[in-house]
Amino acid sequence: MDVASFLQQCGIGITSGGFLGLIAVGYTLVYGTVGLIHFAHGDVVMLGGCLSLAILSFLVPVPVDPLTGCLVVVLAAACSGLFCGCLNICIDQFVYRPLRNAPPLSPLVSTIGVSFVLMNVGLIWIGPTDRAFPEIFLETTRSVGGFSIAMADLLVLVIVVPAVLCLYVLLRQTRFGRSLRSIAAITRVTARSGEAGKLVIATFFLSGFLGGVASVAAGVHATTINYQMGHQMGLYALTAAVLGGIGSVPGAIVGGLIVGLIRAISVAFLGPRWAIASVFLVLIIFLAFRPQGIFGKSKTRGGQR
Amino acid sequence: MRSNWFCPQNPPPFRLAWSVVVCLTIGLNTCGCQKIESNRVCLVSSLPRTGVSRQVSDEVVRGIRLAIDEVKEKAGRFTLEYRDLDNSAAASGRWTSEGEAANARMAVQDPNVMAYIGTLNSGAARVSMPILNYADLLMVSPANTAVGLTKPGLGLPGEPNVYRPSGKLNYIRVVPADDLQGPLAADWAFERGVRRVFVIDDAGVYGRGVASLFADRCREQGMAVLEHVSIDPQAAEFKSFVGSVMSADPDLIYFGGSARTKGGQLARDLVSAESEAILLVSDGCRTKAFLEAAGAASLEGRCFATSAGLSPEQADCNEKLLFLRYRQKYGTCPSNAAIHGYEAARLVIRAIADVGVKDRRAIVESAFASQVDDGVLGQWGIDANGDTTLQEVSVSVVRGGEFVHEEVMSTAGIGKKNGSR
Numbered sequence: 156m157d158v159a160s161f162l163q164q165c166g167i168g169i170t171s172g173g174f175l176g177l178i179a180v181g182y183t184l185v186y187g188t189v190g191l192i193h194f195a196h197g198d199v200v201m202l203g204g205c206l207s208l209a210i211l212s213f214l215v216p217v218p219v220d221p222l223t224g225c226l227v228v229v230l231a232a233a234c235s236g237l238f239c240g241c242l243n244i245c246i247d248q249f250v251y252r253p254l255r256n257a258p259p260l261s262p263l264v265s266t267i268g269v270s271f272v273l274m275n276v277g278l279i280w281i282g283p284t285d286r287a288f289p290e291i292f293l294e295t296t297r298s299v300g301g302f303s304i305a306m307a308d309l310l311v312l313v314i315v316v317p318a319v320l321c322l323y324v325l326l327r328q329t330r331f332g333r334s335l336r337s338i339a340a341i342t343r344v345t346a347r348s349g350e351a352g353k354l355v356i357a358t359f360f361l362s363g364f365l366g367g368v369a370s371v372a373a374g375v376h377a378t379t380i381n382y383q384m385g386h387q388m389g390l391y392a393l394t395a396a397v398l399g400g401i402g403s404v405p406g407a408i409v410g411g412l413i414v415g416l417i418r419a420i421s422v423a424f425l426g427p428r429w430a431i432a433s434v435f436l437v438l439i440i441f442l443a444f445r446p447q448g449i450f451g452k453s454k455t456r457g458g459q460r
Numbered sequence: 461m462r463s464n465w466f467c468p469q470n471p472p473p474f475r476l477a478w479s480v481v482v483c484l485t486i487g488l489n490t491c492g493c494q495k496i497e498s499n500r501v502c503l504v505s506s507l508p509r510t511g512v513s514r515q516v517s518d519e520v521v522r523g524i525r526l527a528i529d530e531v532k533e534k535a536g537r538f539t540l541e542y543r544d545l546d547n548s549a550a551a552s553g554r555w556t557s558e559g560e561a562a563n564a565r566m567a568v569q570d571p572n573v574m575a576y577i578g579t580l581n582s583g584a585a586r587v588s589m590p591i592l593n594y595a596d597l598l599m600v601s602p603a604n605t606a607v608g609l610t611k612p613g614l615g616l617p618g619e620p621n622v623y624r625p626s627g628k629l630n631y632i633r634v635v636p637a638d639d640l641q642g643p644l645a646a647d648w649a650f651e652r653g654v655r656r657v658f659v660i661d662d663a664g665v666y667g668r669g670v671a672s673l674f675a676d677r678c679r680e681q682g683m684a685v686l687e688h689v690s691i692d693p694q695a696a697e698f699k700s701f702v703g704s705v706m707s708a709d710p711d712l713i714y715f716g717g718s719a720r721t722k723g724g725q726l727a728r729d730l731v732s733a734e735s736e737a738i739l740l741v742s743d744g745c746r747t748k749a750f751l752e753a754a755g756a757a758s759l760e761g762r763c764f765a766t767s768a769g770l771s772p773e774q775a776d777c778n779e780k781l782l783f784l785r786y787r788q789k790y791g792t793c794p795s796n797a798a799i800h801g802y803e804a805a806r807l808v809i810r811a812i813a814d815v816g817v818k819d820r821r822a823i824v825e826s827a828f829a830s831q832v833d834d835g836v837l838g839q840w841g842i843d844a845n846g847d848t849t850l851q852e853v854s855v856s857v858v859r860g861g862e863f864v865h866e867e868v869m870s871t872a873g874i875g876k877k878n879g880s881r
Binding site (some may be wrong): 168284287305418 | 468550553689691696698700704724734
C-alpha cells in the first residue's frame with residue numbers, strides 16, 4: 156500500500172470514527188450519570204437514521220449545490236437529534252427510571268429488551284432491505300492537493316466537527332456541563348427526583364441528540380441504512396467509549412477516532428472480515444495494560460471514581 | 461402447605477384458568493394436520509418470511525399457491541393443505557437454525573405431511589436435510605445451489621452423505637447447482653475479453669461456494685484471479701475495502717452472495733469509488749432489494765447477474781399459461797423464484813397423485829422418477845443425486861432500473877442471444 160492509499164484509508168477512518176465518537180459520547184454520558192450501559196442507544200441512532208432518511212428524501216429528491224446540501228443536512232441532523240433526544244427521555248422515564256433501585260441485572264436486561272423493540276420498530280418503518288440515502292451533491296468527489304476526497308466524507312465532517320465543538324462549549328462553559336462533570340457525587344436514589352432528576356433527563360436528551368446527529372453522518376457516510384445498523388454501530392461505539400475510558404467525554408471522541416482508524420486500516424491490510432476482530436484485539440490488549448481506558452480514572456477499592 | 465398451580469386448595473377461578481390453559485395447549489397441539497386423515501395430505505414450505513429474503517420467499521410462495529390452485533387443491537384422491545412456515549427471526553432478519561430445525565421436526569411428526577418445499581438458503585438446508593432424511597420425507601428445494609448438498613466430492617468432506625443418515629435419498633432441487641453457475645459465469649467473462657478478476661464473497665455457504673467455483677474456472681481459463689476475499693456481511697459499508705479493490709485494477713469484480721449479505725452496499729461503494737470494472741453478481745443478488753440498495757441508475761449497463769436455469773424474461777408473457785395465470789392473480793410476470801416454487805410444487809403434487817397412498821418412501825421414489833415434459837423452463841428430470849437435469853444459466857444486465865435478460869449459457873457452449881431459446 157502506498158502513502159496516498161494509506162492516507163486515504165486514514166481519512167475514511169477519521170470520518171467514520173467521528174460519528175462513532177458522537178455515539179460513544181451518548182454511552183459515556185448515560186453511564187457517567189446513572190451507571191447504566193444503554194444498550195439500546197445504537198437502535199435509537201438507527202431510528203434517527205430512519206427519520207433523517209425520510210426528511211432528506213423529501214427535501215433533496217435530486218442532488219443540489221454544496222451550500223444548499225449542507226443546510227438541508229444540518230436541518231435533518233437537528234430534527235433527527237431532537238427526535239432521538241425525546242425518544243431517549245421516554246425510554247428513560249418509562250423503562251429505566253422505575254428500575255433505578257433494582258438489582259443491576261434488571262436494568263441491563265431492560266436495555267437489551269428496548270434494543271430489540273426499537274429494532275422491530277425500524278423494521279416496520281423502513282422494511283427489511285437496505286435503504287439508500289439520497290445523493291445530496293451534484294459532484295461526488297473533489298480533488299484537494301492531489302487527494303480525491305468524497306463529498307459525502309466532507310459532509311460528515313461538516314456535521315461532526317461543529318457537533319463536537321458545541322458539545323465542548325456546553326460541557327465546559329455552562330452550568331449543566333459543570334453539573335454533569337461532577338455527577339459522580341449523585342447517587343442513584345437522588346437521581347430519581349429533584350435537581351438530579353432533571354440532570355438525568357437532560358443527560359438522556361443530550362445523549363439521544365448527539366446520536367441523532369451522528370445517525371445523519373452515518374447515513375451520509377455509508378449511503379444506506381437498515382434496521383440492523385444500530386447493533387454493529389452501537390458495538391463499535393461502546394468499544395470506543397470503553398477504550399477512551401467510560402465516563403469520559405473526550406475519551407469517547409478519541410476512542411471513536413481510534414476505532415474508526417483501526418477498522419479502516421485493518422480492512423485495507425487484512426481484509427473486511429477481520430475488522431471487528433482487529434478492533435477488539437486492540438481493545439483487549441490495551442485494556443490489559445490500562446483497564447480504565449485512555450482518559451478514565453483508575454478505581455480505588457470501595458471508593459468512587 | 462404451600463399452594464401451587466396443581467393444588468386442589470386453589471380457588472375456583474384459579475382452577476378454571478388453569479383448566480383453560482391445559483385445554484388450549486392440548487387443543488393447539490391436536491389441531492391442524494396432527495390427526496391422521498385419510499383423504500387429506502399436507503404440503504409445507506419452510507422459507508424466511510421476514511428480513512431481506514422475504515421478497516424472494518413471497519415469490520416462491522406465490523408459485524406454490526398457483527400450482528395448488530391449478531389442481532383445485534387436489535392431488536389424486538387427496539385434498540391438499542398447504543402450510544407456509546417461517547424459518548427466520550425478525551431480529552436477525554434471516555433464517556435461523558432453530559427455526560429451520562423446528563419446522564423440519566414439525567413436518568416429520570405430522571403424519572399427514574408428505575412433502576417439504578424448501579429451503580431458500582443452502583445453509584438452512586444443511587440443518588433440515590438430516591431430520592427429514594430420517595423420516596423419508598420428500599424435500600424439494602426451489603433455490604438451494606450449494607454443490608455439497610447433492611454432489612459427492614465437490615463440497616466439504618463428508619458431503620452429501622452427512623445429510624443422508626438413513627442412506628437413502630429424499631432431497632431434490634429444481635434449480636441447477638453452483639458447479640454450473642460459477643464456471644459458466646467465468647466462461648461468460650472470458651468470452652467478453654475479461655482477463656483480470658477480483659473475486660469477493662459473503663463468507664456464507666452459498667456465496668463462498670459459487671465464488672470459489674467461479675475463481676477456479678477463471679484460473680483454468682487463464683484469467684488472473686487478483687484476489688479472492690470474503691467480506692463481513694454485517695458491515696455498514698465497504699469504503700476502505702473498495703480502495704484495495706480499485707488498486708488491484710481488475711477488469712471484472714465478481715460477487716458471490718445476496719442482497720441480504722450486503723451485495724447492494726458493496727455495489728454502491730464500488731460505484732461511489734468510480735470503479736470502471738464490470739460487476740458480475742450471483743443469482744442471490746438478482747433481486748429488487750439488491751437494486752434498491754445499490755441504486756439501479758448507477759448500475760445501468762455495467763452490472764450483470766447470473767441465475768441458474770433459463771430466465772423467465774425469455775418466455776413471452778402472453779404465450780405461457782403460467783405467465784397468464786400468474787399475471788392475472790398477482791399483476792406481474794413471475795420471477796425466477798416464483799417459477800421454481802411453481803415447478804417444485806408441481807413435482808410434489810404429481811408424485812403424491814401418482815402414488816395415491818400416504819407412503820412417504822413411495823412418494824420420494826415417484827418424485828425421483830419424474831420426467832417433466834411440459835416444464836415452464838423446458839424439459840427436465842431428476843438425476844441420481846437429486847439434481848435437475850437443466851443445464852442452463854442465464855445472464856441478465858441492469859437496464860431501466862431492473863434486470864433484463866441478456867444471454868443464455870449452457871454446458872454445450874454459449875447460448876443464443878437476446879431471449880431466444
